Amino acid sequence: MTASEFSQGNQLLRSNQLEEAVAVYQKAIAHDPSFHWSHYKLGEALEKLGRLEEAAEAYQQAVERHPNKDWYHLDLGRVLRALGRNAEAVQVEETATEIEGKLSERRYPSKLPKLSEKEQSRNRAAELKDGIKKEQSSYWSKRESSIYIFAVRQMINKIGSSAASIIDVGSNGCPYIDWFSWIPERYSLDLRNPYKAPGVVSLTQDFLKYSPEKRFDLLTCLQVIEHVPDAEAFCQKLLETARVLVVSVPYKWKAGQTKGHIHDPVDLKKMNHWFGREPNYYNIIKEIESPVRRMICIYYQDSDKKWDRVRTVFKSN
Template sequence: EKRKDWVYLHVARIICARFAQGPGSVLDVGSNRTPTLEWHRPSATRLVSLDLRRPYVADGVESIQEDFLKYQVDEKYDLVTCLQVLEHVPDAGAFAERLLSVGKVVVVSVPYKWRRGCCKGHVHDPVDELKMFRWFRRRPVYSYIAREVTTERSRLIQVYQPDLTIGQEMEGTARSFIERVRRETRRIYRERIAG
């Protein structure tokens, strides 16, 4: 419940809507009972929550308690989300490679440059763009740093499209998308400050 007001989740929702418009199938990896799959309910015919301990449970959601690296996939998902998970995974490179292999669009968030040892369970802090590049072995098609209002912490959100070759760029409305993210972020900040 407390997560619903975090800036990075609002930004991640906007990013998912832009890069995976109307996804039919969505896999959320490392859900930890977070209802981000609800963002996609209007368009998705398949919603899957996968977590080692606490998958998200709701009507119409396949809740799977399993190790992602052992999870069997029959076809690529239109969208794969993995929010605030990689920093906990010992072999983040293998995990990143697996994310790319199961999704057409992959949206990932990590704590951005958090001090080593500040969070129990984080095995990779500080995480930055270079570390993400090493794990994913490619540049993201989009990257955004979301700064929280109340905690002064930031999260790095990146989008990968595994089927694009390096050097291909997103066509169309990238500038308008960036402006939409900025407007939404300003709105959230204003609401937080007023409330």
């Protein structure tokens, strides 16, 4: 499969050109039958066309290639029910529930017991809020002078001088979004701690369940992917959410060295697998006072051409 085929299929699907999308996804699958995301998106297009038997088969192929995605099972179950195959649907839905339970255990720490009394609930909420405030303050203070953050800022200044919207995914309370005050629509999204400030829309939710009303011009996601259990699904959702992505990850950090990193070591090959394509531009940044390196990748959805330097994408009319 070529990245351009998969991206073309996604663009056709978003434009509701369903027959054309089906043809492109089928072509992508013929080139790489192992890429489960192509099967899933083919199922989505077929379902919208009302071709439910074919949609069920496509979703089934996606499930077989990646059985740990709960929504693959849920979408397959929905189509099976529409076809009257209720017994099969129940089995598939039960599997989805089991997967979601396991993912929830990994996403949400078990430090806080169930809150049954009002006073206990208030006390623990206050403790959690205080802990979050201290954590995000410490997190930002350790990183605000980092070279990679300066590089990201320069990239956005170059790329998005006339962008109309931007979203920062996985902010952890960091004020990256304040740097780009010329952009009229600014969003900060995080599972627990989105950045809050005047002029910024703060969203506390799971990014994989986020359904924006429209596609953003720009998206930043800095030092997040290495923490996400289903990195591939997360990266595909990033691609669907904005026209241009600026993403940073730890570059070839040793496995098990950093708490919370579940995908180290991360390199370009691993990123290409997660995103299903190569970035238009990437740069490996080394800090001055340490050997730590981070990789910054830019993905421009309207072209798969390689850039030898950062380019202006959004221009003034």
